[in-house]
Amino acid sequence: MKPTLKKTPMPEQEPQHRVKNFFEVALGYSEEQAVTEAKRCLQCPAHPCVSGCPVGIDIPGFIKKIKERDFKESARILKKYNNLPAICGRVCPQEVQCEERCVVGKIPGSEPVAIGRLERFVADWEADNVKERTVDPTVPKGKKVAVVGSGPAGLTAAADLAKMGYSVDVFETLHKPGGVLVYGIPEFRLPKSIVEREVKYVESLSVKIHLNTPVGKSISVDELLKDYDAIFIGVGAGTPKFMKIPGTNLNGVYSANEFLTRVNLMKAYLFPEYDTPVKKGNNIVVVGGGNVAMDAARSALRLGAKSVVVVYRRTEQEMPARREEYLHAVEEGIRFRWLTQPLRYIGDEKGKVIGVECISMELGEPDESGRRRPIPIEDSRFVIEADMVIEAIGTDANRFLLSQFKGLSLNKYGYIVVDSETYATTLRKVFAGGDIVTGAATVIEAMGAGKKAAFWIDRFLSGEYDPWR
Amino acid sequence: MKNRIIKKSRLAPQVYDFVIENEQIAAKARPGQFIVARAHEKGERIPLTIADLYKDSFRMVVRGVGKTTYELCMMNENDVLSDVTGPLGNPSEIAYFGNVMLVGGGVGIATLLPIAKELKKHGNKLHVILGGRSKEYVIMLDEFEKIADELIITTDDGSFGIKGVVTDGMDLVMNKSKIEVAWAVGPTIMMKFCSLKAKELGLKIWVSLNPIMVDGTGMCGACRVTVDGQLKFACVDGPEFDGTKVDWDELLVRLSQYRDEEELSLRKFKESVGDLSWL
Ligand SMILES: Cc1cc2nc3c(=O)[nH]c(=O)nc-3n(C[C@H](O)[C@H](O)[C@H](O)COP(=O)(O)OP(=O)(O)OC[C@H]3O[C@@H](n4cnc5c(N)ncnc54)[C@H](O)[C@@H]3O)c2cc1C
Ligand SMILES: Cc1cc2nc3c(=O)[nH]c(=O)nc-3n(C[C@H](O)[C@H](O)[C@H](O)COP(=O)(O)OP(=O)(O)OC[C@H]3O[C@@H](n4cnc5c(N)ncnc54)[C@H](O)[C@@H]3O)c2cc1C
Ligand code: SF4
Ligand code: FES
Numbered sequence: 062m063k064p065t066l067k068k069t070p071m072p073e074q075e076p077q078h079r080v081k082n083f084f085e086v087a088l089g090y091s092e093e094q095a096v097t098e099a100k101r102c103l104q105c106p107a108h109p110c111v112s113g114c115p116v117g118i119d120i121p122g123f124i125k126k127i128k129e130r131d132f133k134e135s136a137r138i139l140k141k142y143n144n145l146p147a148i149c150g151r152v153c154p155q156e157v158q159c160e161e162r163c164v165v166g167k168i169p170g171s172e173p174v175a176i177g178r179l180e181r182f183v184a185d186w187e188a189d190n191v192k193e194r195t196v197d198p199t200v201p202k203g204k205k206v207a208v209v210g211s212g213p214a215g216l217t218a219a220a221d222l223a224k225m226g227y228s229v230d231v232f233e234t235l236h237k238p239g240g241v242l243v244y245g246i247p248e249f250r251l252p253k254s255i256v257e258r259e260v261k262y263v264e265s266l267s268v269k270i271h272l273n274t275p276v277g278k279s280i281s282v283d284e285l286l287k288d289y290d291a292i293f294i295g296v297g298a299g300t301p302k303f304m305k306i307p308g309t310n311l312n313g314v315y316s317a318n319e320f321l322t323r324v325n326l327m328k329a330y331l332f333p334e335y336d337t338p339v340k341k342g343n344n345i346v347v348v349g350g351g352n353v354a355m356d357a358a359r360s361a362l363r364l365g366a367k368s369v370v371v372v373y374r375r376t377e378q379e380m381p382a383r384r385e386e387y388l389h390a391v392e393e394g395i396r397f398r399w400l401t402q403p404l405r406y407i408g409d410e411k412g413k414v415i416g417v418e419c420i421s422m423e424l425g426e427p428d429e430s431g432r433r434r435p436i437p438i439e440d441s442r443f444v445i446e447a448d449m450v451i452e453a454i455g456t457d458a459n460r461f462l463l464s465q466f467k468g469l470s471l472n473k474y475g476y477i478v479v480d481s482e483t484y485a486t487t488l489r490k491v492f493a494g495g496d497i498v499t500g501a502a503t504v505i506e507a508m509g510a511g512k513k514a515a516f517w518i519d520r521f522l523s524g525e526y527d528p529w530r
Numbered sequence: 531m532k533n534r535i536i537k538k539s540r541l542a543p544q545v546y547d548f549v550i551e552n553e554q555i556a557a558k559a560r561p562g563q564f565i566v567a568r569a570h571e572k573g574e575r576i577p578l579t580i581a582d583l584y585k586d587s588f589r590m591v592v593r594g595v596g597k598t599t600y601e602l603c604m605m606n607e608n609d610v611l612s613d614v615t616g617p618l619g620n621p622s623e624i625a626y627f628g629n630v631m632l633v634g635g636g637v638g639i640a641t642l643l644p645i646a647k648e649l650k651k652h653g654n655k656l657h658v659i660l661g662g663r664s665k666e667y668v669i670m671l672d673e674f675e676k677i678a679d680e681l682i683i684t685t686d687d688g689s690f691g692i693k694g695v696v697t698d699g700m701d702l703v704m705n706k707s708k709i710e711v712a713w714a715v716g717p718t719i720m721m722k723f724c725s726l727k728a729k730e731l732g733l734k735i736w737v738s739l740n741p742i743m744v745d746g747t748g749m750c751g752a753c754r755v756t757v758d759g760q761l762k763f764a765c766v767d768g769p770e771f772d773g774t775k776v777d778w779d780e781l782l783v784r785l786s787q788y789r790d791e792e793e794l795s796l797r798k799f800k801e802s803v804g805d806l807s808w809l
Binding site for chain 2: 234235236244272273274275278279280281299300301303305309310312313316318319322323327328332333334335336337338340411412459460461
C-alpha cells in the first residue's frame with residue numbers, strides 16, 4: 062500500500078479559543094490516528110531517521126510496535142533511548158532532525174513520517190495506561206555521582222547513571238526540577254504536569270533531587286569533589302542578555318527570562334490566586350526572532366494583550382524560531398516587523414515605558430554565522446507605541462557556580478570547555494554538558510550530552526578509560 | 531526538620547524575629563548574604579537577609595509590608611516554610627579598617643547586625659547610628675549596645691535619642707572621629723541620602739540594595755540596577771555596592787513597579803484574614 066502524502070493531522074485547539082487560555086495547543090493523536098500515521102513508515106532498512114536523532118532512538122522499532130498496536134512495547138523501546146519522551150515529542154525540532162532525513166519526506170510532494178507526534182503519542186499512552194512502571198533492578202556500583210542542575214541535561218545524565226547502578230544526587234537551585242522545561246517553555250506548549258511526570262520517573266530510578274540547593278553557595282565545589290566519585294555540570298545558559306539600549310531599566314521592560322519565569326514557574330497567569338504578579342500590557346513589543354521570542358509573544362497574548370508585535374532585525378527567512386511555532390504565532394494574531402531594530406525605549410514621567418524607537422534595516426553581506434548582516438537604513442527611525450517590552454535576544458552562561466570552580470577552563474563566551482567525545486572538562490572527575498557547554502541550544506541536544514556524558518562517566522568510574530590520562 | 535520555624539518573637543509592630551532550621555545555610559552563610567523564601571506552594575519568592583547563624587539554624591527578621599511578609603509574620607513556631615534557598619549574594623568585604631561607621635534604619639538594622647559583628651571580630655571600632663520612625667521601631671538595640679564603641683539613635687519624632695534622621699548622626703560621628711569606611715542599610719530612600727552625605731564627606735560607603743527579585747541566582751534580571759553607569763544584577767553582583775555610584779532614583783522607580791498588583795494582593799488577603807493592625 063502506498064503511504065498517503067501528508068502527515069496525519071494532529072487535533073489542535075482553535076486559535077480564537079486558545080489565545081484565551083494556557084492549555085496545551087496541540088492535543089495529541091488518538092490510537093487510530095497513531096496507527097494510521099505509523100503505517101506511513103516504510104520500515105526502510107537504511108532508516109536514516111535514526112542518524113538524525115541526537116540520542117539515536119530506534120525509530121522504525123518503536124513505530125513498528127505502534128502499527129502492531131503493541132503500545133506498551135513501543136514505549137519500552139522508546140524509553141531505552143530517551144528518558145523524557147513526552148517532553149521531546151512536544152518540543153524537539155523534528156523538522157531539522159529525524160523527520161528531515163526520513164525517506165518518506167524525500168518522495169516528491171510527500172511529508173515525512175510524523176515521528177515527533179508518534180513519540181508523544183506513545184509516551185502519553187504509557188502514562189495513561191501503564192500504572193506500575195517497572196524499573197529493571199540494577200546491581201549497585203557503590204559509587205556516587207553528583208549532578209548539578211536539573212534541566213534536561215542533568216536529568217538525563219542522572220537517569221542513565223542510576224540505571225547503571227550509580228548512586229546519584231541532583232542539586233537544583235530553584236524550588237522545582239526541570240530547568241528551562243519548568244521556568245521557560247510555557248504551559249501551552251509543554252504542560253508542567255508532564256514535566257512532573259517525567260521527573261517522577263527519574264526519581265523512581267532512585268535518583269535523589271535536592272531542591273533549593275545552589276551549588277557553589279550552599280554546597281562548595283570542594284565538598285562535591287571530596288564526596289563524589291564524579292560530577293556532571295548541567296547548569297544551563299540562564300543569564301539573560303540585554304541590548305543595553307537607553308531605557309532598559311524603565312518599568313515595563315522585561316527580559317524574556319523574567320517574564321516567562323513569572324508566568325511559568327511562578328504561575329503569574331493565575332495571579333492573584335498565586336502570589337507572583339506580572340504586568341499585563343495592552344501593546345506589547347517583543348524583541349527577537351527565536352523560540353523564546355515566540356513563547357514570550359504568545360504568553361503575553363494569553364495574558365490579555367490587545368496587540369503583540371515581534372520586531373526582528375533580519376527577515377522571516379533568517380529567523381531561528383521553529384517554523385511550527387512561528388506559524389502558530391501568526392495564526393494567533395501576532396504581528397511581525399522584519400528588518401527592525403530597537404534603538405531606545407521611551408518612558409513617561411513616572412518611569413514607565415510608553416514606546417520603542419526603532420530603525421529599519423536592510424540585509425548586507427553574510428556575516429560569520431553565514432546569515433546576511435542587517436545594516437541600519439539612515440533616516441528610517443520610527444516609534445512603536447508600547448506599554449510593555451520583552452527582550453528575547455539570547456542568554457549567557459549561568460555565572461555563580463563556574464566562578465567557584467578553580468581549574469575549569471571556559472571559552473571566550475564563558476561556556477565550559479569539554480572534550481567533544483567524552484564531555485570531560487579540564488578538571489579531573491568533572492564532566493559537563495547541555496547549554497553550559499554549547500550555549501543556548503535544544504532540549505534534545507542537552508539530553509544527548511547528558512546521555513553521552515553518563516556513558517563516559519561509567520567508563521571512567523569502572524576504570525575502563527581515563528579521559529585525563 | 532528543614533525550614534521549620536524554631537523560634538519566633540516580636541521586635542516591633544509588624545516586625546518579627548525568626549529562627550529557621552536549615553543546616554546547609556547555617557554552615558555556609560557569611561555576613562551580607564541573603565536567602566530567598568517561599569511561604570507556601572502558591573507563594574512568591576522573596577529575598578530576606580540572614581541576620582545571624584546558629585548551629586543548625588539561621589535568623590531572619592521580617593517586616594510586614596505586603597502579602598508575603600504579612601503571611602510570614604503570621605506563621606508560628608513549628609510551622610514550616612515551603613522553600614528556603616541560600617545563602618545567596620556576595621558576602622560583605624570585611625577586614626580591619628580602623629574606625630567604621632554603621633548606619634541602620636528599619637529592618638535594615640537586622641541586615642547590619644551580622645556585618646557589625648564580623649567587623650568587630652576583625653578589631654574595628656564601630657560607630658553605630660540607628661534610626662527609626664519612633665522609639666519602638668529601633669530594633670535590636672541591646673545587641674548593638676554590646677558591640678558598638680559609639681552608638682547614636684535618631685527618631686523622626688524624637689521619642690528616643692536625637693530627633694532627626696540618620697544623616698544628622700553621620701555628621702555627629704564625622705565631627706569627632708576619622709572614619710575609614712561606612713555601611714548603610716535600610717529603606718532605599720535612607721540609603722540614598724546616606725550615600726549623598728558620604729559623597730559630600732568623601733567617605734567610602736557600602737549599601738545593601740533591595741530591588742525586587744525573582745530567582746536570586748542571576749537568571750531573570752528583575753533585580754537589575756545601574757551602578758557607575760553599568761547594568762548590574764543585585765543578586766549575583768551584589769547585594770552590596772558603592773552607594774555613591776548607585777542610580778538611586780531609577781531603583782526607587784523600579785521598586786514601585788508592581789504597586790497596583792501589590793495592593794490588590796494585600797486587599798484580597800486582608801479580606802480573608804481580617805484586620806492586621808494587631809500584628
Ligand atoms: C523560552 C524557551 C523556549 C525553548 N523552547 C525550546 C523548544 O521548543 N525546543 C527545544 O528543543 N529547546 C527549546 N529551548 C531550549 C532548551 O530549553 C534548552 O536548550 C535546554 O533546556 C538546555 O538544558 P540544560 O539541561 O543544559 O539547562 P537548563 O534547562 O537551563 O537547566 C539548568 C538547571 O541548572 C540549574 N542551576 C544553575 N546553576 C546552578 C547551581 N549553581 N546549582 C544548582 N543548580 C543550578 C538551573 O536553575 C536550571 O534548573 C527553549 C528555551 C527557552 C528559554
Ligand atoms: C537582598 C534583600 C534583602 C532583604 N532583606 C530583608 C529583610 O531582612 N527583612 C525584610 O523584612 N525585608 C527584606 N527585604 C525586602 C523584602 O524582600 C520585601 O519587603 C518583600 O519582598 C515584600 O514582599 P511582600 O509580598 O510582603 O510585599 P509586596 O506587596 O510585594 O510589596 C510591598 C512593598 O514592598 C516593596 N517591595 C517589594 N518587593 C521588595 C523588595 N524585594 N525589596 C524591598 N521592597 C520591596 C514594594 O515596593 C512595596 O512598596 C530584602 C530585600 C532584598 C532584595
Ligand atoms: S526514515 Fe522514515 S520511513 Fe524510514 S524508518 Fe525512519 S521514519 Fe520510517
Ligand atoms: S533576581 Fe533574578 S537575576 Fe537577580
